[in-house]
Amino acid sequence: MMKKKKFFGLTALAIVLLGILCFLPLPIYVETVGRAQNVAQYVKVADKKDNTKGSLMLTYVNLVRATPVIYVASFFDKYAARLPQTQVSGSDSDSEYERIQNYYMQDAVNQAKAASLRLAGEKYQQKYLGIYVLSVLKDSTFKNKLMAGDTVTAIDGHYFTQAKDFISYLEKTNTSKKVTVTYLRKRQQHTAVGKTIRLPGTSRNGIGISLAERSQIVTKENVKTDMKGIGGPSAGLMLALQMYSQLSHEDLKLGRKIAGTGTISADGTVGEIGGIDKKVVAAQRAGATIFFAPDNKITAAQRKADPQAVSNYKEAKRAAAEYKLKLKIVPVKNITDALEYLKKS
Known part of the structure; x- marks a missing residue:
């Protein structure tokens, strides 16, 4: 009986170690020929x-x-x-990174x-659709509200036709001003409320997201x-x-x-x-x-x-x-x- 317990214990340990070796994610990526x-x-x-x-x-x-x-x-x-x-x-998660790569392909x-x-x-016409969220800063009040892959369409009910107007509107707000963000996620419209922050390393205000323009070719x-x-x-x-x-x-x-x-x-x-x-x-x-x-x-x-x-x-x-x-x-x-x-x- 003792030998059987020892055998099963060693087998379980071997399985755990094998699982760690095969599946434990490391903070490293391997890039090779595709x-x-x-x-x-x-x-x-x-x-x-x-x-x-x-x-x-x-x-x-x-x-x-x-x-x-x-x-x-x-x-x-x-x-x-x-x-x-x-x-x-x-600092993006694997799922966030994948969504960003999907955006780059769409663009x-x-x-x-x-x-x-x-x-x-x-x-043809290049129709502006909104702001694509690439990532959300850890200090943003919209952390866990917005996520990579969302498309911001309006701020406080204001719709813009280019990204620089969106940025300019937020720059003119006061720090800690409450703003309402309208956004699309999986084609469904949502709203989120948060406060503006002073963007790290700048003298500008914003909502703390990295962004890109989202557009569509109409022809x-x-x-x-x-x-x-x-x-x-x-x-x-x-x-x-x-x-x-x-x-x-x-x-x-x-x-x-x-x-x-x-x-x-x-x-x-x-x-x-x-x-x-x-x-x-x-x-x-x-x-x-x-x-x-x-x-x-x-x-x-x-x-x-x-x-x-x-x-x-x-x-x-x-x-x-x-x-x-x-x-x-x-x-x-x-x-x-x-x-x-x-x-x-």
């Missing part, structure tokens, strides 16, 4: 998908919260990077629509996307190229497999992203022969924060050389750079 996906599967124009030969591919990294097992295993992956939680999600889709419609000569052109399972803003450039190709009825691929990354703005400006050294590997694994990489000048502020900082293009070139990749790395500052390259090559 995949390259044909953007055509996510985009419809006039209710039709693009079935022409070749592909325009978005690329993404695999980013997972480390457990002891994942952390140790990452040292056997030459592409893996271990990132502190503060660098990835700050990337909107900006890609605007850029592609403009290039195709189609009319007669039927451009739809389904980006479920993909977050972040880095697919913007490739989404815009795919949308433009379908809107203009211009085959940019010519049977080629073309990958890339970068944020996009309505005016076509391409922005820097993270993890590009892993994205070029994903692109080659998917058979890409061309890879578009953002090539923006490093600012003085960036250089001060990181003296070793380089542009995405240089980082991609360095990774391609290190890993002996054969795809062509093409620098882009604007979507027109990518279009000109594809039309001439």
Whole structure:
């Protein structure tokens, strides 16, 4: 009987230890090579998908919260990077971080629509919907009232047409003034009451949220996307190229497999992203022969924060050389750079 008790005790202890090793979340994320996906599967124009030969591919990294097992295993992956939680999600919870990434993807889709419609000569309007809540400061009186993912539509019954007017209204209020916030959560309207605070490190008043504008592209052109399972803003450039190709009825691929990354703005400006050294590997694994990489000048502020900082293009070139990749790395500052390259090559 004693031996059986000892056996079951040791078995229970082993199960607990195994559970800790496999499931205990650490304040670390592991980033490694993800995949390259044909953007055509996510985009419809006039209710039709693009079935022409070749592909325009978005690329993404695999980013997972480390457990002891994942952390140790990452040292056997030459592409893996271990990132502190503060660098990835700050003080946000995993669910808050996911909602923020979903917002960035929604915004990337909107900006890609605007850029592609403009290039195709189609009319559109960018309709302001409200303020998207990215996070709520711990000292905010709206903590546990507002949450990441909410859309603020009005303050004290005042509706605004741009974020700067919302900010200006709050700046003019007195500290500790009671305000009523109207917001949407899961398409349902709610209100919350709290007081303004002096924003940390400033002389301005506010309600203590980090925010971004939420908008919608309104056009007669039927451009739809389904980006479920993909977050972040880095697919913007490739989404815009795919949308433009379908809107203009211009085959940019010519049977080629073309990958890339970068944020996009309505005016076509391409922005820097993270993890590009892993994205070029994903692109080659998917058979890409061309890879578009953002090539923006490093600012003085960036250089001060990181003296070793380089542009995405240089980082991609360095990774391609290190890993002996054969795809062509093409620098882009604007979507027109990518279009000109594809039309001439």
